[in-house]
Amino acid sequence: MLESERKNQAIKNLIDTVRTHTTEVGLRFVDREVEIGRAVSNKYVKPNIPPNRVSVVFGGRGCGKTEFALALVEALSHFETYVPAYLRHVGRDLGLTIVYGSRDVVRVVRKHFEVVGHGESKLMVKGFLDGVSLMYYLANELEREGRKLIVFVDEFKGSVDSIRQSLEVEANDVGTLGFEWEKLIYLTSDVMAYELASLVGSKIGWFLMWNLPREDFEKLYMQINPPENISYDLALKLTGGNPRELIHLWRRYRWNIEEYVTDKIMEVAIYLETYFRGNPDFSEIEELVEDTEGAETFVRVV
Secondary structure, three states: OOHHHHHHHHHHHHHHHHOOOEOOOOOEOOOOHHHHHHHHOOOOOEOOEOOOOEEEEEEOOOOOHHHHHHHHHHHHOOOOOEEEEEEEEEOOOOOEEEEEEOHHHHHHHHHHOOEEEEOOOEEEEEOOOOHHHHHHHHHHHOOOOOOEEEEEEEOOOOOHHHHHHHHHHHHHHOOOOOOOEEEEEEEEEHHHHHHHHOOOOOOEEEEEOOOOOHHHHHHHHHHHOOOOOOOHHHHHHHHOOOHHHHHHHHHHOOOOHHHHHHHHHHHHHHHHHHHHOOOHHHHHHHHHHHOHHHHHHHHHHO
16 A cells, blocks of 8 residues: 555544544534644645644634544544643633543643543643643653654633744744654634734644534534424524534524524624724614614514
8 A cells, every 4th residue: 555545544544533522412523524634644835844833723613623622632542653632721710721632641641740630531630731841741751753742722821922922932842852743733713813823933834614514514413303493504594504503502592593593693782882882983883783673673584
């Protein structure tokens, strides 16, 4: 088998494994083949331009960034050649970090950090653990030759300027630890990405994650077993293919379309009121914000 064929088969096997991931609400993971390929690819962008060692996956709220990272880390944990981990900082006042990863990652974290909560592959540790620090701990403890290290960090912490400085330092540090390859991947909102993209150099890779395409959104929709009056097309129009919004419509709103749409209108109204209130150039928008009767009319039409 040619090297390119072997790599393609390895990606296919990984994608098949990712599809076995089950979310917290009991749904099977769908789509994200392109993002998976990018995450584990080490191809040169051009003959003299190496792949990015630090990348940022960005997208709108609820498009599936966190679930993508969790599903991929779980799948990669089944392959001995990978050392995958996921970090998320929680409890601003408490200073805690959720760590999810392979058995090697769990073992190393248990050795070096105070664990205050745990599961089979997920730990809650005291203190803020950053991605590069975890990578150094893993490099010092594990066999590195022939292995691939990939760490996801769910959302940035700090000011835009401090994040910029950290990214520039990390772009130089990651890739020097002795693994076959090393990747640090941040997950963030599209708003934060736009703020940062113009401030950092080309050493950082930027990847947009959008809502689910029609075919894969339908797969998710069919798992939920929706009522007959909520067609696939209606669900797609209401949510725009956003997985979290579909789950909210199902679990939080119990398929109550009027309540769901009313809340969405109010969310937009509150945003407009906050952003435009007091600006004489937007008096017409202020009138729209205050027109709750008009909002109810819109709901009835939908």
